Amino acid sequence: MDKDSIVKKIKKHKKQPHLRFRLKEKVETFTDLLFYTLFDIDTPVEENLDRLEKEFDALVAMACWDVDKPCKKIWENYMSQLPEVLERLNLDAEAIVSCDPASLSIEEVYMAYPGFYAIAIYRLAHGFYQKGFPLVPRLMTEYAHRQTGVDINPGAQIGKSFFIDHATGVVIGETAIIKDHVKLYQGVTLGAHYVAKALQNTKRHPTIENNVTIYANATILGGKTVIGENSIIGGNAWVTASVPANSTVFHTPEIKIKTLPNVV
Structure with a gap:
């Protein structure tokens, strides 16, 4: 079979018009930026919120297939929930410190505990899931899953002061x-x-x-x-x-x- 025939056959079987793996990469970049904005002391909050909005617009362009792009309206409401999400995540971190005798500091929990990271990405993804924008939150939690071995579906409902020890x-x-x-x-x-x-x-x-x-x-x-x-x-x-x-x-x-x- 010559190259032209191979190309035609491959194109024939590429049937998903919205399947862009670039979306996966962009969600991972967005997730990292969101995590740093909430926790890293050297990351400017105001500047990064503007950047996150632009990044979110790019995600909407790829992941919201409705012509009217109703998903674009999600960001403003989502952003207003971030202080509450951060408050919950701080409670999660404090629960880990108070329960785990191996934890030496709360900074260690934020930076080194895979369970905390998985919970953080879940909580950040859950807000999008609630707004009816399912693909992006699923990609966010799968990104955390790949890094930590913890698989939390973004649709789960999780209360305050949650602790996953050892995580994997x-x-x-x-x-x-x-x-x-x-x-x-x-x-x-x-x-x-x-x-x-x-x-x-x-x-x-x-x-x-x-x-x-x-x-x-x-x-x-x-x-x-x-x-x-x-x-x-x-x-x-x-x-x-x-x-x-x-x-x-x-x-x-x-x-x-x-x-x-x-x-x-």
């Missing part, structure tokens, strides 16, 4: 509800019983009430599953039904140790 492997589904002062460890999944497109507009993921701790590699599934407040879910637990408040749920593995006799 955490999955939080789109319709999950997490209330205040919740702590998760690595490998926790808040997922659905099963995946079917017909369930798109239903609550598929669990609700976690206030002051719950969920230890490493626990899996909690189902939209009707509620973990009651002040409960502790132990490591490796598999939970598919609601748990009353003030409960402890644990998985007991069977451990056998076989010792060979000494060989002379």
Whole structure:
């Protein structure tokens, strides 16, 4: 097959008129700029908000396919919510410092904790998700996912003072509800019983009430599953039904140790 034939066949199968990977790169640049604007002491806030607006306009041009570009109106309202988002993120950082004996300073949390970074990008993306501009927030949280190993869907609802310790492997589904002062460890999944497109507009993921701790590699599934407040879910637990408040749920593995006799 000659080059011209190959080119024609490739063009024939490039069927998505809006698929521009440049959008992904621009979202990542926008996300970094937004994060620095809120946290970096050397980054000028006023100047960067103007720059962010221009960057957002460029995202709208690529990701809002309606001819009237209604997504362009989102920015002003989103910008007004940033102080509240920052306030929530500061509470998240303070929760990490107060809960983790390994944290040496709050500056360390902002700069070195992957769990905090994943939460920050989720909170920044969630505002866009709420405004009905879905692709950009999904690209934002996937950017954080790639860097941290934490997969938080921007549609999840997460309350105050949230802490993800060690972070890697955490999955939080789109319709999950997490209330205040919740702590998760690595490998926790808040997922659905099963995946079917017909369930798109239903609550598929669990609700976690206030002051719950969920230890490493626990899996909690189902939209009707509620973990009651002040409960502790132990490591490796598999939970598919609601748990009353003030409960402890644990998985007991069977451990056998076989010792060979000494060989002379």
